[in-house]
Amino acid sequence: MSSVPQDPDNTDWPDSGSEPSRQDLGRLIYASICQVDGPVLDEMRRIRDHAVVNNQAHNIRVALMHRCGWFVEWIEGPPDGIRALMERVALDPRHRSLRVVHESLGKPRLFKPWIGSIAEATESTGEFARRVMALHERHQKGKGYEPASVWRSLCSPLPGHVEVAAASEGSYQRVMLMSAARTDAFDLLRWLATREKRGVVHRRFAGAARDALDVESDYLDLPQQAAAGRRLIANARKGLAMGMTHAFLPDYAALVIVLDTDAERNEHLLDRLLRACQHVAHQPVIVGLGADSWFSDSLRSATEARGLRWVEARTGDRAHDMATLWWALKRVLDALT
Structure with a gap:
């Protein structure tokens, strides 16, 4: 008889085992220049250990990405909880030049208290910064995209300029x-x-x-x-x-x-x-x-x-x-x- 590989079997969306919320939640994505001194992965693991406890207590879910010397964070939860988290981030010396690129109410996508990732990139920090600012400006004009589209446009962009990528990604x-x-x-x-x-x-x-x-x-x-x-x-x-x-x-x-x-x-x-x-x-x-x-x-x-x-x-x-x-x-x- 074969031995089935012992991969983690927790494939349910909610980490608590309860049904995921069907209610609209606050959704916010920001980008900031990373000021971490030392290995970023080690720092993200320290952030995870702190965030898992605190995020669950406030019903906040977070995805954090490092790419091209920037952090990108996607937050979902009660609007008051998101505002409180953003106030802490604004004072955190690991972040600089914070830019909000999406904010809305809508259906949740994140059903774990914390997700972290590091992506390699061939583009320069300057090129990434231009894409951040393009999304930031669209958000300020009230012409932003859905949060999943914003996240992909920054963290795993399609070939081409950010506007082309976001416009064509549906197909x-x-x-x-x-x-x-x-x-x-x-x-x-x-x-x-x-x-x-x-x-x-x-x-x-x-x-x-x-x-x-x-x-x-x-x-x-x-x-x-x-x-x-x-x-x-x-x-x-x-x-x-x-x-x-x-x-x-x-x-x-x-x-x-x-x-x-x-x-x-x-x-x-x-x-x-x-x-x-x-x-x-x-x-x-x-x-x-x-x-x-x-x-x-x-x-x-x-x-x-x-x-x-x-x-x-x-x-x-x-x-x-x-x-x-x-x-x-x-x-x-x-x-x-």
């Missing part, structure tokens, strides 16, 4: 890749990046104390594919315990499981993925990818029982040939656009 096809075993999703992404002569963006996420402390997530942009471009995001299995994965599930066109010969592994990952999707209003297509012999009727029936669509990207008898995997998957993704 930009986002696809998550996860492997039932090994690192097949990441291997496929790297192979495709080499083939397409494009760079892979690497990110590291640190969750709340009970979550996986470090999770890798890579993405590859293919702007010439699909109707308006395609982004493939490879996530580690343990990333299903991360609040940031949950926050952006509604934005995926498809969630792809790179299957394994071990049926138990396939069913275990699918079950965790379906449980993570249970609160998503827009439900993405679930795609199984692999050799014919790796599929089973139980995968389809389990998916459809949860009200989601199951699609199969079959490679015939060929297993781990990356070109075969990609062309089988591409045919399915092209049909979704």
Whole structure:
């Protein structure tokens, strides 16, 4: 009998185990120049240890990103709690030149007390600052975007200027890749990046104390594919315990499981993925990818029982040939656009 990998199994959105709030909450995103002296990841872990306790006490949820020498923080919760947090941030010597880029009331996206991440970037600090100011100016004019769009525009921008990226992102096809075993999703992404002569963006996420402390997530942009471009995001299995994965599930066109010969592994990952999707209003297509012999009727029936669509990207008898995997998957993704 196989040994199912012992990844964190907490895939429910609310960390308390209760149902997520359906009420509108305050939502605010700001950017500030990072003044941390020393390793940023170590400092973010210290921030996490303090924030997890305090945020839960005030029903505040936070995502904090470091990129290009800047912090970007997304806060959700009662407006009074957000104002109190912003007053503390304004006095925090780790932040300078704070700019609010979004503020609104609306449906929540963050269902963990704290999410932290560090993203590599090829752009300069000055280029990032210009994108911050463009979003800040739009916000001041009352022409801002939804918080998820603002966050992506800063932390994982689409190719092109911030205004172009935000305007076109609604039709930009986002696809998550996860492997039932090994690192097949990441291997496929790297192979495709080499083939397409494009760079892979690497990110590291640190969750709340009970979550996986470090999770890798890579993405590859293919702007010439699909109707308006395609982004493939490879996530580690343990990333299903991360609040940031949950926050952006509604934005995926498809969630792809790179299957394994071990049926138990396939069913275990699918079950965790379906449980993570249970609160998503827009439900993405679930795609199984692999050799014919790796599929089973139980995968389809389990998916459809949860009200989601199951699609199969079959490679015939060929297993781990990356070109075969990609062309089988591409045919399915092209049909979704």
